[in-house]
Amino acid sequence: MTSERNTDIEIRLLIEAIYLKYSYDFRNYSGAxxxxxxxxxxxxxxCLTVSALQERVLHDPGMFMQLLQYLTIPVSEMFRDPxxxxxxxNEVVPLLRTWxxxxxxxxxxxxxxxxxxxxxxxxxxxLLERTIIYATDxxxxxxxxxxxxxxxxxxxxxxxENYRIAGGRRDFADYYTAAYGNAIMDSTLRDxxxxxxxxxxxxxxxxxxxxxSCRNVLIYFNKELQDRALGLFHESLCHRxxxxxxxxxxxxxxxxxxxxxxxxxxxRIYRKS
Amino acid sequence: MVIGAxxxxxxxxxxxxxxxxxxxxxxVICVLHLPDDRHSQLAEVLQRRLRRPVCEAxxxxxxxxxxxxxxxxxxxxxVERDLTLSLSQEPPVHFSRPAIDYLFMSAADAYGAGxxxxxxxxxxxDGAEGLAYIKHNGGRTVVQDPCDAQVAxxxxxxxxxxxxxHILSLSGIERLLAALEPSAC
Numbered sequence: 001m002t003s004e005r006n007t008d009i010e011i012r013l014l015i016e017a018i019y020l021k022y023s024y025d026f027r028n029y030s031g032a033x034x035x036x037x038x039x040x041x042x043x044x045x046x047c048l049t050v051s052a053l054q055e056r057v058l059h060d061p062g063m064f065m066q067l068l069q070y071l072t073i074p075v076s077e078m079f080r081d082p083x084x085x086x087x088x089x090n091e092v093v094p095l096l097r098t099w100x101x102x103x104x105x106x107x108x109x110x111x112x113x114x115x116x117x118x119x120x121x122x123x124x125x126x127l128l129e130r131t132i133i134y135a136t137d138x139x140x141x142x143x144x145x146x147x148x149x150x151x152x153x154x155x156x157x158x159x160x161e162n163y164r165i166a167g168g169r170r171d172f173a174d175y176y177t178a179a180y181g182n183a184i185m186d187s188t189l190r191d192x193x194x195x196x197x198x199x200x201x202x203x204x205x206x207x208x209x210x211x212x213s214c215r216n217v218l219i220y221f222n223k224e225l226q227d228r229a230l231g232l233f234h235e236s237l238c239h240r241x242x243x244x245x246x247x248x249x250x251x252x253x254x255x256x257x258x259x260x261x262x263x264x265x266x267x268r269i270y271r272k273s
Numbered sequence: 274m275v276i277g278a279x280x281x282x283x284x285x286x287x288x289x290x291x292x293x294x295x296x297x298x299x300x301v302i303c304v305l306h307l308p309d310d311r312h313s314q315l316a317e318v319l320q321r322r323l324r325r326p327v328c329e330a331x332x333x334x335x336x337x338x339x340x341x342x343x344x345x346x347x348x349x350x351x352v353e354r355d356l357t358l359s360l361s362q363e364p365p366v367h368f369s370r371p372a373i374d375y376l377f378m379s380a381a382d383a384y385g386a387g388x389x390x391x392x393x394x395x396x397x398x399d400g401a402e403g404l405a406y407i408k409h410n411g412g413r414t415v416v417q418d419p420c421d422a423q424v425a426x427x428x429x430x431x432x433x434x435x436x437x438x439h440i441l442s443l444s445g446i447e448r449l450l451a452a453l454e455p456s457a458c
Binding site: 004008032037218220222223249252253 | 331335348353355361364379
């Protein structure tokens with residue numbers, strides 16, 4: 001019991017130390033998940049206590065970068081939840097078309113799978129050329145991977161099926177070149193993509209947008225931080241702009257439940273009301 | 274109260290949840306291992322059969338007494354200290370997402386000695402560590418008697434890790450729950 005209480009105190013101190021030293025703010029992340037990830041990292045780094053981990057992280061920025069890979073969850077897929085992309089194509093694209101130029105913000109883009117999915121969809125709808133995509137994340141390693149656009153062929157085979165169900169119009173293989181068991185994404189897909197370091201916990205709005213996609217990010221935040229992030233999206237979105245969330249996320253329990261109206265509720269597509 | 278089950282778990286859940294006294298005054302949260310398809314009907318099926326309020330757990334949903342929550346497929350389910358639920362997509366544990374261990378451990382942190390944890394039939398070791406952690410945090414634990422379980426591996430794994438407060442058959446669990454005073458639970 002006492003040791004558990006100590007662990008909880010140490011976790012709070014570690015998160016505070018990370019914030020003070022590196023300005024990464026995990027203080028309002030969901031407690032249960034962040035605790036598990038810290039305890040998991042503890043075992044990987046052979047630290048006996050969270051305090052021991054804190055000492056190493058505080059004095060060694062390289063160590064912090066390694067820990068950051070455990071604190072963020074780079075789980076992503078291309079055309080994840082194909083029904084969501086189908087609804088984007090059928091319900092959102094026709095309205096998106098009415099703007100002469102389009103800005104899309106993919107918040108928490110992780111290793112880029114959602115970015116390439118969005119770029120492919122917009123290209124097939126003839127909108128990519130007049131779109132700027134801002135792809136942001138707090139993890140520089142994930143952003144590097146996103147910029148490189150190299151994924152294993154094994155995962156591409158799964159994504160091809162997602163792409164087909166999502167209403168893809170071509171052969172998925174048209175969008176990459178296979179080499180050495182990997183797929184290299186067509187680099188012209190990211191001609192209009194700006195990758196940037198941005199934190200939903202500490203940074204502010206940087207552009208007006210027509211569409212914000214933030215999928216499976218908010219579940220890692222507590223209610224307060226969810227409200228902050230939704231506030232940023234609300235501020236960034238133009239009048240009647242679109243917000244799309246992950247399949248298990250909603251605005252229902254947030255302070256913004258009245259300020260976004262569902263457009264395709266099962267697919268978590270909302271409009272600024 | 275938290276309940277975990279895997280293979281054979283649907284039938285076991287029907288008997289256990291069906292035995293809850295009318296007007297039970299606690300939240301009940303269940304993880305049943307499910308195939309990772311995205312539209313599970315478990316909550317609807319339970320609700321229809323049991324005639325009790327059952328819903329699929331949602332992110333940031335506040336826990337309410339008298340409500341049964343079941344984890345949906347593809348996401349881990351946790352209880353936060355402020356007694357709300359949260360979902361996450363960390364890698365599977367014991368090949369399972371949702372993982373029983375994640376629910377049990379987070380609920381033990383949130384409820385401490387006020388938690389009753391129950392591990393039923395299953396073909397997997399998930400839940401054993403979480404149940405021991407509930408006990409370690411002062412909560413009460415129940416393991417389905419392996420002889421009574423449709424698949425014994427999950428209860429056996431739990432018994433190998435700690436001595437629970439009760440080892441009971443499904444009918445024993447039903448009697449235990451029926452005997453709980455609504456106000457005490």
